[in-house]
Amino acid sequence: MKTTISQVHKHLEEEVTIGAWLANKRSSGKIAFLQLRDGTGFIQGVVVKSDVDEETFNLAKNITQESSLYVSGKIVEDSRSPLGYELQVSSLEVIQQAEDYPITPKEHGTEFLMDHRHLWLRSKKQHAIMKVRNEIIRSTYEFFNTNGYTKIDPPILTGSSAEGSTELFHTKYFEEDAYLSQSGQLYMEAAAMAFGKVFSFGPTFRAEKSKTRRHLIEFWMIEPEMAFMDHEDSLEVQEQYVSHVVQSVLKNCAIELQTLERDVSKLENITAPFPRITYDDAVTLLKEKGFDDIEWGEDFGAPHETAIAESYDKPVFITHYPLDIKAFYMKPDPNNPDVALCADLIAPEGYGEIIGGSERINDLDLMKQRYEEHDLTDDAYKWYLELRQYGTVPHSGFGLGLERTVAWIAGVEHVRETIPFPRLLNRLYP
Template sequence: MPTKTSIQNIGQFLGQSVTLQGWLYNKRSSGKIVFLQLRDGTGTIQCVAVKAELPEEVFQICQSLKQEASLRVTGEVKEDERAQNGYELTVQSVELLHQSDDYPISLKEHGVDFLLDHRHLWIRTPRQRAILKIRSEVLQAMTLFFSENGFTRVDPPILTPTSCEGTSELFHTQYFDEDAYLTQSGQMYMEAAAMALGKVYSMGPTFRAEKSKTRRHLIEFWMIEPEMAFVDHDENMRIQEQFVSYIVQHVLKHCAIELKTVGRDISILQNVQPPFPRMTYDEAIKWLNDNNYEIAWGEDFGAPHETALAAQFDRPVFIERYPTAIKAFYMQPDPDRPEVALCADLLAPEGYGEIIGGSERIHDFALLEKRFEEHQLPKEDYDWYLDLRRYGSVVHSGFGIGLERTVAWICGLEHVREAAAFPRMLYRLKP
């Protein structure tokens, strides 16, 4: 009996008969030969059906197959230097499992709204499959980095009683007889976990009820949030650049075919090695004004500012020490200059903007209590968070990295929506 295998492992069976199971991506015929492009989720391979070598009924099945029909193909594995994976299959038998009539996404151009309405089918195409494979490998690389560097995974709740960032951009829900919100960050819970386990991280969905339609924003997205006890601002940035470099080099190693499929220039990614350049907020403001971007000290950067700043470098750049007034209440002020915070944003090159936001957290009880008063936050809702400063407080830092933005940058995508299997955007909750 032929061995059942997958396309990604086909090279192990050169000269042997194997059975593949998958779907027909495309078909072309020269009359006496039918070329079947078979995909199985692990890759794509050409299966060559020669009329003179097959029973008539088998060849007729090959001719009748329609796009996305499911089938089982048995054949001999042969080398093919022109093929993406270096192999093709000479067909010996074909079993039609299910015919696919009137498949809506034909091999032609379609509008974005049409493709998003049919996202459940769009993800079958080679480009979308490659992006999702890269996303998976990015998550794998993150997990490996944390495992190799002594981090423990802790999963924070998705339903929370308060806002982490102190904003109103939250999705409200009713939690029995009290108000609750979909989380916009697990950071505070990670800080608590860091006081128990030292170095921790979380991976999971977060939600921002921002009415934004830019190419960088999703309503639901994944955040990876490490928190580290006994780590200051400078060490926090060193860990971030090691982390991002590790991810990119992992993808280069494990996703060569997928990066080629999405058309990514990998020479740009090969430069992503530490150390990353650094600019202070002050230096960034001066550079922007010297280069005809009018912006006052104390204003936050917009997309054009971030793009211009990052364009100076061939790898991500840290912008650090932003004004305290425009950053979250929990960020530690610089002891030598309290009007700026010990924080940094990591900007990706090529116009992808901020992929990481991080800071040293306030560890002094009195200062954090003062911040609650300044931001008019209800102390009773955050009393447990203050406990972390009451009982054995230490210097600690953390950061959050957006998965979809990171994947979009690594893949060179025009819009972050392609980096999620089923993106949730303003006015789109389907499918």
């Protein structure tokens, strides 16, 4: 009976066949331990010399790392393995004996591993990270689908920018100029006026010259947009959404979190509501913590965010940033027009900002004024202004960066390991 490693629990004490690769191997004169992987998981295959014919034992002893094979044998319980089962091998069929595999169980440098990303993805740790990523995506769809949102796909080739023009990737669109999307937000606002509550999930591109552990050139963003929801409503959606994702990973990726040696006690308490601090209070807090360099009106850098997050054991919203350092579409706070009705959500443990969001300007005259201040007279923005001409309503939205969220939940230091094929400053291959 053919099965996969993820399904072996259904075949206890039964004979099965698994298509697999050899991840690693240990052998003595009498017994060979094969670390097998099949994409769905990892299992140990045990080949005992006295239980199999000579040819099978020799195959097991001589098979090379990453060879592909069909392995047959009986599934038995094994309390020592994270999976809880092992395979007592009775026969082996080699599909291909692999050549010398470049990634050996010894330590390799990061650049070497990044050059071999197409193979590195097979390793146990990378496999676990991608499974956590997949669960975050799955539970994202679950959350928004069960809460009445419609998935809408904004374009990737655009004629205008959402977040400012300095970080745009420029390309030609036949005779016209075009840009790769850095955010689908403006289109999602149009969609919210048609469908009420919408979300998108797609790649975004930023030509940022930043070489930090939090920056990718190509990253994936989840962007919900909600009609008839104000800033406060949006914060509630965000904390419920992030809590749902964290609790789903805890529930469905226990083996992966164990492989990653993630301290799950730091995730178990991630439930709504999340703490909030205003930008003003955050500046005061930073000064108390000895940051003399920060002045009101300046944006926070990674060290500032980390210092603020240290005061909390949950993600924290920093709200009401100065209007001048934020995007043109953010609504000023009616109680203090110098600040915006916006928030960044900062993950705990130093993983930095995972969400940026705001209530949007819905007043036509104020939006026209912003267009003048930001020099957005371009035809490319005409359609966006029209959203305020035909039945404008209060609305809010946000963008969650998938890779930073994976880094935090999986406990991975650098975002380059949280996306299958990272695009970084100076790296376009493989």
